[in-house]
Amino acid sequence: MQSRRTSRIRIKVLVAKVGLDGHDRGAKVVARALRDAGFEVVYTGLRQTIDQVVAAAIQEDVDIIGINQHEGSHIHIARKLMQKLKEAGAEDIAVVMGGSIPLVDVEPLKALGVKEVFLPGTPIAEIVRRLEEIVKGGQIASEAEA
Amino acid sequence: MKLIEREKMTELYRGEAKEEIERSLRRWEQEVLPEWLSRMPEREKEFVTLSGVPLNRLYTPLDLKDHDYMQKLGFPGEYPFTRGIHATMYRARIWTMRMFSGYGGPEETNERLKMLIRAGETGLSLAFDNPTLVGVDPDDPLAEGSVGIVGVSVPTLLDMEVIFRDINLGEVTTNMTINPPAPVLLSFYLAVAEKQGVPYDKIGGTTQNDPLKEFIAQKTYVFPPEAAVKIAVDVMEWSVKNLPKWNPVSISGYHIREAGATAVQELSFTLADGIEYVRQLMARGMDVDEFAPRLSFFFDSHINFFEEIAKFRAARRMWAKIMKEWFGAKKPRSMWMRFHVQTAGCSLYPQQPWINIVRTAIEALAAVLGGCQSLHTNSFDEPFRVPSEFAAKIALRTQQIIAYETGVADVVDPLGGSYFVEWLTDEIEERAWKYIDKIEKMGGMLEAVKKGFPQREVEEAAYKFQKEVEEGKRIIVGVNAFREEGEEDVRRVPLLEFNQEEVERRQVERVRRVRASRDQERWKRALDELERAAERGENVMPYVLNAVKAHATLGEIMATLKRVYGTYAEPPYF
Amino acid sequence: MSNPLDLIERAKKGDKRALGRLLTLLEEISAENAWVLERLSSESGRAHVIGITGMPGSGKSTLISRLIRAFRDKGYKVAVITIDPTSPISSGSIMGDRVRMQEHATDAGVFIRSVTNRGILGGVSLAALAMIEAFDVMGYDKIIVETVGVGQSETDIMNVADTIVVLTMPGAGDDVQALKAGVFEIGDIYVVNKSDRPDAVRTYEYMLFVAEKEALGRGGSWKPLVIKTSAALGLGIRELAEAIERHLSYVRESGEKERRLLARRAHLMKLVAVRALLGALEEVMREEGESVSKVAKDMRGFYDEAMRIVKLTGKRVS
Numbered sequence A: 001m002q003s004r005r006t007s008r009i010r011i012k013v014l015v016a017k018v019g020l021d022g023h024d025r026g027a028k029v030v031a032r033a034l035r036d037a038g039f040e041v042v043y044t045g046l047r048q049t050i051d052q053v054v055a056a057a058i059q060e061d062v063d064i065i066g067i068n069q070h071e072g073s074h075i076h077i078a079r080k081l082m083q084k085l086k087e088a089g090a091e092d093i094a095v096v097m098g099g100s101i102p103l104v105d106v107e108p109l110k111a112l113g114v115k116e117v118f119l120p121g122t123p124i125a126e127i128v129r130r131l132e133e134i135v136k137g138g139q140i141a142s143e144a145e146a
Numbered sequence B: 001m002k003l004i005e006r007e008k009m010t011e012l013y014r015g016e017a018k019e020e021i022e023r024s025l026r027r028w029e030q031e032v033l034p035e036w037l038s039r040m041p042e043r044e045k046e047f048v049t050l051s052g053v054p055l056n057r058l059y060t061p062l063d064l065k066d067h068d069y070m071q072k073l074g075f076p077g078e079y080p081f082t083r084g085i086h087a088t089m090y091r092a093r094i095w096t097m098r099m100f101s102g103y104g105g106p107e108e109t110n111e112r113l114k115m116l117i118r119a120g121e122t123g124l125s126l127a128f129d130n131p132t133l134v135g136v137d138p139d140d141p142l143a144e145g146s147v148g149i150v151g152v153s154v155p156t157l158l159d160m161e162v163i164f165r166d167i168n169l170g171e172v173t174t175n176m177t178i179n180p181p182a183p184v185l186l187s188f189y190l191a192v193a194e195k196q197g198v199p200y201d202k203i204g205g206t207t208q209n210d211p212l213k214e215f216i217a218q219k220t221y222v223f224p225p226e227a228a229v230k231i232a233v234d235v236m237e238w239s240v241k242n243l244p245k246w247n248p249v250s251i252s253g254y255h256i257r258e259a260g261a262t263a264v265q266e267l268s269f270t271l272a273d274g275i276e277y278v279r280q281l282m283a284r285g286m287d288v289d290e291f292a293p294r295l296s297f298f299f300d301s302h303i304n305f306f307e308e309i310a311k312f313r314a315a316r317r318m319w320a321k322i323m324k325e326w327f328g329a330k331k332p333r334s335m336w337m338r339f340h341v342q343t344a345g346c347s348l349y350p351q352q353p354w355i356n357i358v359r360t361a362i363e364a365l366a367a368v369l370g371g372c373q374s375l376h377t378n379s380f381d382e383p384f385r386v387p388s389e390f391a392a393k394i395a396l397r398t399q400q401i402i403a404y405e406t407g408v409a410d411v412v413d414p415l416g417g418s419y420f421v422e423w424l425t426d427e428i429e430e431r432a433w434k435y436i437d438k439i440e441k442m443g444g445m446l447e448a449v450k451k452g453f454p455q456r457e458v459e460e461a462a463y464k465f466q467k468e469v470e471e472g473k474r475i476i477v478g479v480n481a482f483r484e485e486g487e488e489d490v491r492r493v494p495l496l497e498f499n500q501e502e503v504e505r506r507q508v509e510r511v512r513r514v515r516a517s518r519d520q521e522r523w524k525r526a527l528d529e530l531e532r533a534a535e536r537g538e539n540v541m542p543y544v545l546n547a548v549k550a551h552a553t554l555g556e557i558m559a560t561l562k563r564v565y566g567t568y569a570e571p572p573y574f
Numbered sequence C: 001m002s003n004p005l006d007l008i009e010r011a012k013k014g015d016k017r018a019l020g021r022l023l024t025l026l027e028e029i030s031a032e033n034a035w036v037l038e039r040l041s042s043e044s045g046r047a048h049v050i051g052i053t054g055m056p057g058s059g060k061s062t063l064i065s066r067l068i069r070a071f072r073d074k075g076y077k078v079a080v081i082t083i084d085p086t087s088p089i090s091s092g093s094i095m096g097d098r099v100r101m102q103e104h105a106t107d108a109g110v111f112i113r114s115v116t117n118r119g120i121l122g123g124v125s126l127a128a129l130a131m132i133e134a135f136d137v138m139g140y141d142k143i144i145v146e147t148v149g150v151g152q153s154e155t156d157i158m159n160v161a162d163t164i165v166v167l168t169m170p171g172a173g174d175d176v177q178a179l180k181a182g183v184f185e186i187g188d189i190y191v192v193n194k195s196d197r198p199d200a201v202r203t204y205e206y207m208l209f210v211a212e213k214e215a216l217g218r219g220g221s222w223k224p225l226v227i228k229t230s231a232a233l234g235l236g237i238r239e240l241a242e243a244i245e246r247h248l249s250y251v252r253e254s255g256e257k258e259r260r261l262l263a264r265r266a267h268l269m270k271l272v273a274v275r276a277l278l279g280a281l282e283e284v285m286r287e288e289g290e291s292v293s294k295v296a297k298d299m300r301g302f303y304d305e306a307m308r309i310v311k312l313t314g315k316r317v318s
């Protein structure tokens, strides 16, 4: 699975925890599973600010930012993250979210530009498949542009 | 019965009786079983518990071969306390129904607490928001968007006063799930009690104050491991000497389990944490019987019913042994493992959320059959956010049904003597000792945590579990089996709604008002004194209390301590 | 995809997004994009490349985070390349070194990039070496490369840094082991990290002895330094930063820096060559599988067969 803009052999994902929420079980399980599925995963550790996440995503030039949130502040985070990515000229980096997110919040998150929301219990295989799809989708789009 | 008397032995079955059982079992296995197996093949090749303990088809007295009744079980209220720490258990008093609650600002939480008291709750338990848990004020940049979400925001003494408005601290007991900032929150509480005119010896409750497990799970660490343990032990030492009814620590396996540990890991890591604290307190010259009765524990109750019951029973027996044989405790109370239980939040799923009520009921039943002292039952909307009033009430009623309708509270340790339960209790104990042994060889839990040992073990287990679920080896109703298309019922869950932004604004404003209106000189002096005392390595508790009374905020006190002790960031364990 | 020239221009103006993408381009050097590196290298050669190596857990990432602060205080721009040692070639990887340096992520004068093994021999070093050229052109004064010392010239970038810092820590135990691995022969500066631990003194003395002994067998006038640090508590960092600066003066004045730059670029070319050869060799082996299998049966004429493969490989790449 090739990354969209680059000659990269593997998809590169930033897995981040924003704010003070310490529930990192999900983030770590996903990070490991993505690695086992052949992704390059950059892990930021806990208690990141949005600015730090954006900076890391840009410096690492990742294809996808995955935010795992269990606190309930996901809408707030998504809004700010999308805005900051735009300011940094990095809105083409796809953002996905997961964690304890109520279904009713999925639509608002997508409206903010979040590409996918993974609710608890989503099989990892499904996450992997969707991420590949998202990256591939981007590739097709950028090829069409060219 | 005669047999036992004759041989003056305490094993369940001896001699001829056992031989007879053995002969019959062999016959059954050879003559009866094969036909059944061919006619009705078993569902699985191997049955294992949630923690991976393989199970036999059937348990008989033969599985308790060297089971010495007096040594392994004894009687409730007596060493080794396997059957319960009290002789009469729930026949005398039902466990404390302690519902973890708190959200928004202190006003919202005050309302919620009063509602729970009216509904018959007998002990309070405060949940704090993430900024409070890691000790930053609501106007800290890291707190943005987090204030009041997962619990109540308590950055100042004033907030604590509002939470307990119209609640007499002499009449309730309060559990505070707080770790690195424990000295601060305890001081807030004490200062409120003082204002209410309640003397120290009437104040009851618990501060979780268990920093070791923060490095393994939950991850609200602030200070590096050594300093974190030092400060926690400060609180324990001071509290034992000044607050006769306070539990200064709740040694917690709950979060370790929630982070993905097995039951055996939860048990052994919790005990190893406890062992570390006992050693630290003894190193300060305290007598074990002086502080041990004030140590309390906190476990998870997961969905694998018998494994949980066995875990609780093994925990009591192991702790009694540790206290008596390792540390030379003399008082029976020092050997008691008193524990709170919370049903497993991680066993609840958003798919078909109503069925979480059933999971919680089963888990709560296991906790009761395991002999817990207090219990929190999760609300079915737990996977979404802080419980709504409706959901919290169902959870509390679940406990009341178990207590007053089912009859399970009418006999002490009703599962004692079950071949299976006793075997599993022994098995879990044996596996847990192995872990404890390993940790002892590393130099105790503080060293093990510094090496990342329990952290890696838990992560490994979490990953393994996830894989098993995905491979369909573990069935989770509504998630990977018996799914329902359409999301209707998820949308019908009436979630708790409150204006978070409004709460955040209010909390930011209040903390700023407090900072502006206090006696600045007294405040500055109190923080300076705290810093000097910390540098000298003194017990920080009296100085924190003093700073709280001078209206220093949570964030300010924590910042002062961070300057002296440094901070911690987790290495990337994978 | 954006035009590489455009990326270079924007990156020069401090656009980190552009630099990030430029680095991605350099992760896979090929005949088609070799000109990009050529272009960059025509302007590079100024920066100070600092290699930091040592066993996993010795505190490299933590120490680098401290060094970033020290260098920033002096007004330098700092780039960090962390090379993930753990990823097995066949699968993905988790890069976690950033965790320790994330506090600097938002500093305009700091750029941190994680690189992983991409499944070809020398792949790690090749990408990192190419990135060094880019960082250099973009005005990064200090380029710090974190890697686990393996002591194999083929994969070890350490051989081509201007200043090599070797980390050790108390109780690392296998002093002899490390000696054997050759790690202690390459250092310009030896650091005994975790000196907050009581057993650090012994390790420090041992390292002094090693450095002393080693200085005898070296050319040049640089005598390896031994410095005690505690990255956790921030002790000895200034001394280390100063030592690194002193070494920079030394390599500059002695002409060593020029020599190391050329060695670094020669190494880069060698890695490109190795990669091409190995790729071609794999192909040829596959194509000649039948013939090779036949020889393998009784091994008659195996040497000639191997040489035939070499010739075919040579033809393939030329």
Ligand SMILES: Nc1nc2c(ncn2[C@@H]2O[C@H](COP(=O)(O)OP(=O)(O)O)[C@@H](O)[C@H]2O)c(=O)[nH]1
Binding pocket: B571, C054, C055, C056, C057, C058, C059, C060, C061, C062, C063, C097, C100, C193, C194, C195, C196, C197, C229, C230, C231, C232, C233
């Ligand atoms: N006691 C102590 N621990 C340190 C020191 N430097 C790093 N560590 C710890 O050592 C572990 C590994 O550090 P890290 O920087 O990730 O090492 P790396 O694998 O070499 O990059 C972490 O737990 C650090 O907190 C130090 O100076 N003293």
Ligand SMILES: [Mg+2]
Binding pocket: C060, C061, C062, C097, C146
């Ligand atoms: Mg590292």
